[in-house]
Amino acid sequence: MPVTNSLEPYSLDLTTGLPRMAAAPTTPRQQLRYARILKTAAGFAQRQFDTLSLSDVAARADVPLGTLYRYFPSTSHLMLAVYRQQLRELREGVHQRGAKGHALAGLMMEIFHLRVMQPGVEHCLIRPAGKDDDTAQLLREIDALSEEVVGSLSKDAGKDAVKARILLHLVSGLVQAVRCRRLSLFEAEKDLKRACSLMTGE
Numbered sequence: 001m002p003v004t005n006s007l008e009p010y011s012l013d014l015t016t017g018l019p020r021m022a023a024a025p026t027t028p029r030q031q032l033r034y035a036r037i038l039k040t041a042a043g044f045a046q047r048q049f050d051t052l053s054l055s056d057v058a059a060r061a062d063v064p065l066g067t068l069y070r071y072f073p074s075t076s077h078l079m080l081a082v083y084r085q086q087l088r089e090l091r092e093g094v095h096q097r098g099a100k101g102h103a104l105a106g107l108m109m110e111i112f113h114l115r116v117m118q119p120g121v122e123h124c125l126i127r128p129a130g131k132d133d134d135t136a137q138l139l140r141e142i143d144a145l146s147e148e149v150v151g152s153l154s155k156d157a158g159k160d161a162v163k164a165r166i167l168l169h170l171v172s173g174l175v176q177a178v179r180c181r182r183l184s185l186f187e188a189e190k191d192l193k194r195a196c197s198l199m200t201g202e
Contacts, residue, residue: 019073021134037061037068041082042118049123054078073134079124080138086114087145094152104153105196108167111146112192115175116185122175163199170195 025034040061044052052075058065072078090110115122129136146168151160174192177183183191 018132018134019069021073021077022070025071033063033067034071037063037071037078038082038085041078042086045079045082045118045120047120049075049079049120052079052120075120076124076127077134077138079121080135080142083114083118083121083125084138084142084145087111087142087149091145091149091152094149104150104167104200105193107150107153108171108192108196109189111149111168112171112174112188115171116178116188119179122179126172126176167195167199 025031037057041057043060044057054068054072054075055065057078058068061068068078072081090107094107115125125139125142129139147161147164150164150167170192174183174188178185178188
């Protein structure tokens with residue numbers, strides 16, 4: 001008697017050989033499981049990328065590996081989704097507290113620390129997207145979220161996007177400088193605070 005597969009069939013990306021990412025869950029039970037996967041994976045993001053495995057994350061999150069693989073067909077997809085979720089949470093925090101409750105320097109420092117303290121995420125942010133449509137989409141969402149979060153603290157809508165991109169490029173450079181040991185963490189933080197002061201005229 002044939003065995004019925006309870007999982008939805010994968011949509012294969014022929015350019016990469018990887019299954020396409022399944023859409024985000026819609027039922028409460030699935031959403032809780034999805035959130036648990038991301039929360040668990042965030043702990044693994046503090047490790048070096050080459051030490052990460054989806055099977056370890058699935059075991060720690062107590063979800064079937066097939067379920068994890070359906071949503072995140074590779075470790076890169078999972079790490080980028082973790083960072084996307086962190087940016088969404090940061091955005092919610094900014095909206096709840098308002099611009100007055102969240103200074104630009106403090107916000108940029110949070111983004112900087114998310115990247116420098118999570119090698120698993122950083123590895124995926126700086127590598128070429130290649131021909132993987134899902135990875136390219138994740139990176140586009142991350143870029144848009146980052147600009148939105150940073151730009152939300154400015155008053156001049158016409159200049160927000162430019163300022164946000166400049167500061168985000170600076171963060172990328174500082175993270176790489178720290179990783180390559182050209183700057184200490186303290187020096188990078190100091191440079192970032194100074195750049196924010198120049199941007200705001202404070």
